[in-house]
Amino acid sequence: MLVDNQYSSELVAIKNKLKKALIAFQEGQLILVGDDGLRENEADLVFHAKGATPQNVNFAIKYARGLLCVSLGHELADNLGFSTSPKLPGGVSHTNFTVSVDAKEGVTNGISAKDRAHTISLMANINSKMSDFISPGHVFPVRAMTGGLLARAGHTEALYELCQMTKLPYAAAMCEVLGDDGDAIDPHTLAHKENRKCVFHNLPFISTVDILWNKILLCENNESKFLKSEQFDCKEKSLKPISVFILQAGLEENITLPTMLSIYKKELSFDNIRLSITNSVYTWDNGISRESCSAEISLFSHENCLEIVPQSIKDFCDMSGKEGLKKTKSSVRRAVSLLRSIQFINKDFNLNDSHENKLSKLKFIVPEDFMFINAIISIQNS
Template identity: 30%
Template sequence: MEQSLERINTALVSLRKGKMVILVDEEAANNEAHLILPAEKVSSKAINFMSTEAKGLICLALDPNKVESLKLPLMSSSSHSKTAFTLSIDKKEIKTGSSAQDRAETIKTAIHPKASPHDLVTPGHIFPLKASQNGVLEKRTPSDAAVDLMNIAKMDRSSVICQILNNDGELTNQEELKFFSRKHHIPILNIKDIIHYRLYYEALLEIKNEKQLDTAFGPFTCLTYADKITKNEHFALIKGKIKNGCLLRIHQGCLEGDVFLSKSCHCKKNLHDSLNALSKENSGILFYHPEPITKDRCQHSNLKISYYALASQLLKQFDVTAVHVLMTHLHEVNSLKSFGISVLSKTKLEP
């Protein structure tokens, strides 16, 4: 988390000064990289730089509320792209709309707090992109990341965004991108850093129900939570009073194993062994994450990192920052640490 936070802070300093940041997604297959700039800091100089140095299409990432207030219709799309383009825009009664000055003026007009649909015309030379309501926690796109980053910076939630191309007009490779960064003194930020930052700092769990549960392994307090992004429910079985040094198990729900006792996975045994271990403790918690059945789902070797983010948030609600862990995979420990939870010891569940 420290390196991720350092990259975020470096980016925030640049953005607040009206400078650009390079946004990449190391998990994307096509090595896309984008220049982003706070829309409130846009200038003809910045637009010209994007045109001549980055060379990609200059777009305006907007939060969904802004898109709605401007009544910008989405373009129909037959592609597999997750990016939501609206109709392109120009400022009303502007000259050609294509100059750097005209495009900067269009952006300033669109993001103005009192802007209305009557201030713009379509089609135009600026291409708005509609971000998701929940940003990168809903869709992992550059436009969502850019809008989220502006929100983290406490700036207007709009961003000018432009794909970076090399001198041949192709997508940049890693070496070309590093050279571009050094040449122009522009920091590089990964989309995963923004995702991690939001999962670390934003409160995503809200309690829905609490009841006492008498199980074959003894009595537990069962808390039902819902996360604010997917609205999915998660459960916490608690033994005793939760405090630092308690025993923790994060269990990914498995309908086949936990309920129907499938012999093709170890889920039921792991769950029962965990509850048995917790029953012998004065303080312990099992975080249960239900998941719909999918093909070969039980043959998992990894769990989604969000499980650990949510479990970490639950622990922090109890002011717990250090735990003993029952685990099936080593990455569980590393994931907890990345969300600010210290691991005092780890015990591997045997299949």
């Protein structure tokens, strides 16, 4: 199998899995969200707060068995008046639990499936306010980090992303899936669901890694931006660019490299765009000179500048710790930086050509980058 086919097949599979999960999530049905099997090695049973029926809540507490929580966006949590719970000295959890709550009205003791369903659904009601809840209670809201999975690679943020993609209020319930022995079930076991007697067999499964890289690679980029630099100066006046743009990566800082786009001619063409990458000691380029290029994409890295992008998306980043995207492979950071540069050039310089022709004209330093980026843009345009 060719490398670009490998990228394409995996990205299409992720896109299709996510589409199935989003349809179910939007309809208030149950889905499973797991991590990559390294970070927390757990899967959560999930449903949107608008799908908080007594049946769904009862299924969660009966079969998933973990703690039933609700992922909330910061703004929604603020509007509801849910303050963050105090942390005792020595705590290592990065989970932003708020105070526990019950609905003030419409419940009995607060613990029944019916009562908890009512409390959870109330959180997604745009008319709800702090006075509609009491604390302590039997439902445990958790604040998702603003920025979603780019800010923190947890289940809480994965639900934030699902809400964003379905344009639903940022409120979704989650319950860890525990096995008969009381330990968390390996998400890969649930992902394959080979046991047809398993109660989770027919539920859509998606991983935090799938959601994250779908967002980065296949969704519209609203995070990284190229801003024109007015401070740039060039010692060689004959090679002074017309304009210079610097990548402001924002929350994509850990998946990109410092990047600069220099424009030398008013008419840009991909067949004479210079690519260069430097580690401050050596510089590699694609063979196009600065004197003859119409533009230059300059990347800066202190890591392995020429490594090849892994063929499997799960290998793009080691997410086993709390560092999140900080351990993204340098090859992936290089490729994403090139992708963002190409997207910016396409959008702001209106080059009239198909993406296949544009990319085939561009001379890449690492040939596999073409295969990777071509797969991404092809799926985006399909």
